[in-house]
Amino acid sequence: MKKLRLFYEEYNKRPYQLLWRHFITQHFALFGLVILSVLLLLAVFSPFISPHDPYLQNSEVLLLSPSWQGNGLVAYPFGTDDLGRDLMSRLMLGSSYSFGLAILAVSGAMLIGLVLGILAGMTRGVQSSIFNHLLDLALTIPSLLLAIVIVAVLGPGLMNTIWAILLASLPQFIHGVGNAIQQQLKQDYVVAYRLDGANNWQILWSVVLPNLWEPLSLLFTMALSTAILDIAALGFLGLGAQAPTPEWGSMVADALDYIYLAPWTVALPGLLIFITVLSVNLVGDGLRNAMKKRREN
């Protein structure tokens, strides 16, 4: 019977296939992944597929209601804003600011955090301990506050927001990667590789780094959901994206004056922020569950 287990479907998968199998059994997580993929496509291709010019002001259709309401037009499915700009085109382009730039910022933070985290994780002693305590200190400050402080220093604007978010999410990556590496180095199999004759670099390269993808992807989803919220929050506060840029947070802020007159101009970008953050969290949760299930097997 022992042999039989070997050829049993479930066990005959590579570790990443196994992870995927556990992931797709969770329908909410899969749903989140689909939404994120659509958003990613939108973020990349929105300039080519948006029905109208998102910056074109049309004084004939000011504050037009969405097409599903009585006086809406099919040509403007989500209605228009106070300057007569097509809301759908603006929301589509907004995905590349609110979602696409968040991905870029977090990816940048991940790359830098990976390098610094490796340095922190592979060294021991006083230096590394001081470094870690400083990081702990940085981690106790809420990332939004950190981002606001950084923007206050750099000055408002979309580009500075990106830098602020990159810097604000850096500590958690360094800390997470460092911890994950320390965790790995404690494992028996690392000692086994040393006995096999591997030196530090070989262990880092062929054992620690390949096993780092999992903690890294979890860190990525966590940082991404805060980054999206932070970009929106900074935009809302007027510190991030500036006036004509259709960033979702700043769109909410701009439309706030018309909330009674044209509630959809506030509701739609707000809803998109909510859905995006929810999907990121669903995917992150799904990943975590899949990893747990795989470990239990």
Place this chain on the structure above:
Amino acid sequence: MSDLIEVRNLGKTYRKATGLFKHKEIRALQGVSFTLQAGETLAVVGETGSGKSTLAKLLVGIEQPDQGEILYAGNQINCSEYRKTNQFIRYIFQDAARSLNPNQKIAEILHAVLRYSTVLSAEQREQKISQTLRLLGLLNEHANYYPHMFSGGQLQRVALARALILDPKVLILDEALTALDPSLRAQIVNLLLDLQQKTGIAYLLITNQLRLVRHFADQTMVLHQGEVLEYGPTAQVFQQPKHDFSRKLIGSAQY
């Protein structure tokens, strides 16, 4: 025959920090001497915390001794250069599953061993791997499996393959057989004995299963709180234990 391993008056003390400036000393091993010859098996028994694993770690170089010396085939080698010593002495972990990287195929693990520690070409490595797998009753296809696809007994064989692929002269088994069920244990023990007959490899068997010791070992050493209580041929140790403690230990195993 020459001694493969000669250990003289080996001692190890762990220092554990209990406060900022204070530390507690734990004498894990003290005044241990023995010799191990080719084709021979030395069993090390003792209660938990008696220093068995410490002895294994010192021999294989994971820890450095404070006292005494270890001679490998008559020479003193710096053990922390694993590349040089791992062709001579190999260590098998208690838990095979935890000593294998879950994200690497068996072939990759075995290739890595040969790449790190030998100068074989890729083809020669391939050949050596399939030869070693066959020796341990594994199939060539198993090379493409990940650790989670194996059963416990097969994992133990994989761990053995990893150790034996470098053709060591000495193999240390730290409770490596304890976790297996009896029939599997018997299988692997027979395999090991076969191998010993063919190649003259020496084993250092660390275990608490005295029945296995009686069946397997030529020499037996009883450790108690880091000191050697008994050391001699297995039959002699079992029939005429010198110390009270070892008498109790051996008595408890009769049932």
